[in-house]
Amino acid sequence: MRKVNGYNIEPGADLTGADLAGADLHWAYLTGANLQEANLTEANLFYVDLIGANLSFVDLTRANLSFANLTEANLTGANLTGAKLSFANFFWANLTGANLTFTDLKWVDLTGTDLRGANLTGADLTRANLKADLTGANLERTFHKIVYQREPDLKHQRGADFKEVNSQQAIWDESTVWPEGFTPPEQ
Numbered sequence: 001m002r003k004v005n006g007y008n009i010e011p012g013a014d015l016t017g018a019d020l021a022g023a024d025l026h027w028a029y030l031t032g033a034n035l036q037e038a039n040l041t042e043a044n045l046f047y048v049d050l051i052g053a054n055l056s057f058v059d060l061t062r063a064n065l066s067f068a069n070l071t072e073a074n075l076t077g078a079n080l081t082g083a084k085l086s087f088a089n090f091f092w093a094n095l096t097g098a099n100l101t102f103t104d105l106k107w108v109d110l111t112g113t114d115l116r117g118a119n120l121t122g123a124d125l126t127r128a129n130l131k132a133d134l135t136g137a138n139l140e141r142t143f144h145k146i147v148y149q150r151e152p153d154l155k156h157q158r159g160a161d162f163k164e165v166n167s168q169q170a171i172w173d174e175s176t177v178w179p180e181g182f183t184p185p186e187q
Contacts, residue, residue: 002028136175 002009004023011031018038026046034054040063047067056076064084071091078098086104092112099119106126113132122141178184 134176135173138177140177140180 004025005018005020007013007015007018007020009025009028009030011029011033013030013033015033015035015038018035020043021039021041022043023040024044025040025048026044028045028048030053031049031051032053033050035050035058036054037057038055039059041059041061043060043063045060045063045065045068048065049069050073051069051071053070053073055070055078056074058075058078060078060080060083062082062084063080065080065088066084066086068085068088070093071089073090073093075093075095075098078095080103081099081101082103083100084104085108086106088108090108090110090113093110094114095118096114097117098115100123101119102122103120104124105120105128106124107128108125109129110132111129115132115134115137117136118134119138120142121138123139125142176184
């Protein structure tokens with residue numbers, strides 16, 4: 001067991017409403033923990049295990065969740081604005097109504113994830129797997145970065161370039177907002 005800001009960080013811990021803003025929780029094992037309405041603003045959750053955890057209405061603004069395992073986690077209504085989520089695993093997670101504005105979702109696997117009504121405005125979906133439910137999701141101004149490794153400066157392409165995003169098995173409806181110029185896959 002590990003203590004952070006006076007809280008026991010362990011599997012199944014009840015951290016409802018905990019103030020863990022800026023906390024260093026990298027490599028923590030929090031399977032099944034209850035973090036509902038917790039403040040994890042700018043927290044370091046690098047490689048954290050949150051399988052089946054309750055993160056509903058949690059504040060993860062600018063948190064680092066790179067390589068985190070959030071399989072079957074509940075992130076209903078969570079605020080992930082500006083969070084780093086690259087290489088995270090969201091298999092069958094619930095992100096209904098979550099705010100993912102300007103998040104880094106590079107290489108994220110969202111297989112089976114519920115993103116109904118989620119706001120992904122300005123999110124970076126480079127090589128993300130979007131085999132998810134995007135019904136009513138907002139994907140406006142999402143962008144895909146292309147990095148040319150042989151050139152000294154990074155060139156970015158902004159707009160509706162989803163060519164490396166796997167959205168072939170995505171579920172969506174007429175209320176889903178796609179980037180301008182993008183034609184979604186057939187249902």
